Amino acid sequence: MPGSSFGQAFRITTAGESHGPANVVIVDGCPPGLPLSEDDLRPDLARRRPGQSHLVTQRQEDDEPEILSGVFEGKTTGTSIAILIRNKDQRSRDYGDIRGKYRPGHADFTYDAKYGFRDYRGGGRSSARETVARVAAGAIAKKLLATEQGVRIVGYVTRVADIVADIPDPASVTLEQVECFADGAPNPVRCPDADAARRMIERIDAARKDLDSLGGVGEIVAVGVPAGLGEPVFDKLKADIAKALFGVPAVVGVEYGLGFAAAELRGSEHNDTFAPGSAPGAITTTTNRHGGMLGGISTGQPIVVRAAVKPTASLARAQETVTDQGEATTIETRGRHDPCLLPRFIPIAEAMIAIVLADHWLRHRAQNA
Secondary structure (H helix, E strand, O other): OOOOEEOOOOEEEEEEOOOOOEEEEEEEOOOOOOEOOHHHHHHHHHHHOOOOOOOOOOOOOOOOEEEEEOEEOOEEOOOOEEEEEEOOOOOHHHHHHHOOEOOOOOOHHHHHHHHOOOOOOOOHHHOHHHHHHHHHHHHHHHHHHHHHHOOEEEEEEEEEOOEEOOOOOHHHOOHHHHHEOOOOOEOOOOOOOHHHHHHHHHHHHHHHHOOOOEOEEEEEEEEOOOOOOOEOOOEOHHHHHHHHHHOOOOEEEEEEOOHHHHHHOOHHHHOOOEEEOOOOOOEEEOOOOOOOEEOOEEOOOOEEEEEEEOOOOOOOOOEEEEEOOOOEEEEOOOOOOOOEOHHHHHHHHHHHHHHHHHHHHHHHHHHOO
């Protein structure tokens, strides 16, 4: 019932809050013998880390992982992997003025409605700070998938406000194109379309200076996923991916393949034609409008998923609200918050997709030994 665990064969359980001493994740189901150390976790944690540019929250966290169990002599043992990531830069005093007020667009009211009590410091468990644990677990899932199946998972920003990137071939986008511009300079918005990225950066910076925030869309692509992953009827791959992404704070919509654009087409326009693959006996499709899944089961084509992310709810500008006693008032949130969540959402979304794929690959392997 608590809702802090996800997955079946590859299962994660997280604990921790925004302003608590640490966040923890326990990973169950990782096979023994996978080479693993903190160095495998650090790159994605650094991509999610706050304070990495002026476009994100200026909270300063090292996000240094500590593997407490499940690894011996540099390899997984097959038992539970416990990872601890300490919080070091909490400023709980920033939230003293809003202790009894509800932030518009945030989970303050609903947490009180559910529990009759809440941690008002940065949102407690509802804060995206909790996702640091998921990214650590996702790094393990990524390494497992890459080692066993050669799967590559890359996410990037396709939209900020009304600025839309041009990504003609999602499956060809590389991590290097997402993280850096062509001249090697860091790409803080994580959009591989350089022209769109620069306009996104300007728009986010303007919103930040105006004490406001922006939303957008992130796209995640998994290449090399074998055909056959997914369970009918309620554990379809597309259903578990949607649940994984909707479980991330601020996600308000998920689609795969053409998504809602499919509603505008005829069946003859939307169907992907089957064709012989490059290897003897292999089968492929000539296009990938289905986004790598049919009937909720992977086809072997790249899995392409998009998530819409709303603007950050916590704002330093005055907004009308009520107190927990129902009295009208105004609120200004002084904490450090992202003017746009998309740049840091990308590694979180990659992690959740990896966890789902690792879970379904292990289930498929057990069922079809």
